[in-house]
Amino acid sequence: MALHTNLQLDDLDLQILDILIKDCRTPYLEIARICHVSGGTIHVRMKKMEDMGIIKGTRIILNLPKLGYDVCCFVGIYVDKTSSFNSVFDEMKAIKEVVELHITTGDYSIFAKVVCQNIADLQDILMNKINTINGIQRTDTFISLAQPIDRNVSL
Numbered sequence: 001m002a003l004h005t006n007l008q009l010d011d012l013d014l015q016i017l018d019i020l021i022k023d024c025r026t027p028y029l030e031i032a033r034i035c036h037v038s039g040g041t042i043h044v045r046m047k048k049m050e051d052m053g054i055i056k057g058t059r060i061i062l063n064l065p066k067l068g069y070d071v072c073c074f075v076g077i078y079v080d081k082t083s084s085f086n087s088v089f090d091e092m093k094a095i096k097e098v099v100e101l102h103i104t105t106g107d108y109s110i111f112a113k114v115v116c117q118n119i120a121d122l123q124d125i126l127m128n129k130i131n132t133i134n135g136i137q138r139t140d141t142f143i144s145l146a147q148p149i150d151r152n153v154s155l
Contacts, residue, residue, distance in 0.1 A: 073137065077110040
């Protein structure tokens with residue numbers, strides 16, 4: 001594949017990534033055993049992929065409803081003009097319930113993923129935080145009922 005060639009990844013790199021996609025807590029020595037190489041080789045390959053920007057870090061995946069965050073929604077945001085984008089981004093970053101922000105094509109300038117505790121919390125976030133930001137004309141909100149797929153891309 002051209003993608004892998006351009007990024008200078010070989011089969012061992014892809015095998016390491018495949019293991020980590022399935023469980024990012026897999027110890028390097030276990031990865032080495034599965035791949036039939038030394039632990040040092042895994043360290044070198046991981047460092048290479050971090051330096052290339054392929055691996056940006058690791059994350060813990062939280063069960064948000066168990067922590068009291070029962071509502072997940074997506075907010076389509078209309079921004080009034082291009083020069084407002086950076087200030088809108090900065091203010092959206094300050095809202096802890098905004099967990100993703102995407103610049104999009106189509107009707108919306110920005111699409112945000114928001115998690116919150118309940119509908120009253122969502123109403124407060126929309127009315128008193130998001131919709132009060134200078135540069136935002138209006139928003140459309142879509143509540144997620146379920147997330148049947150949550151995964152990384154397979155390599």
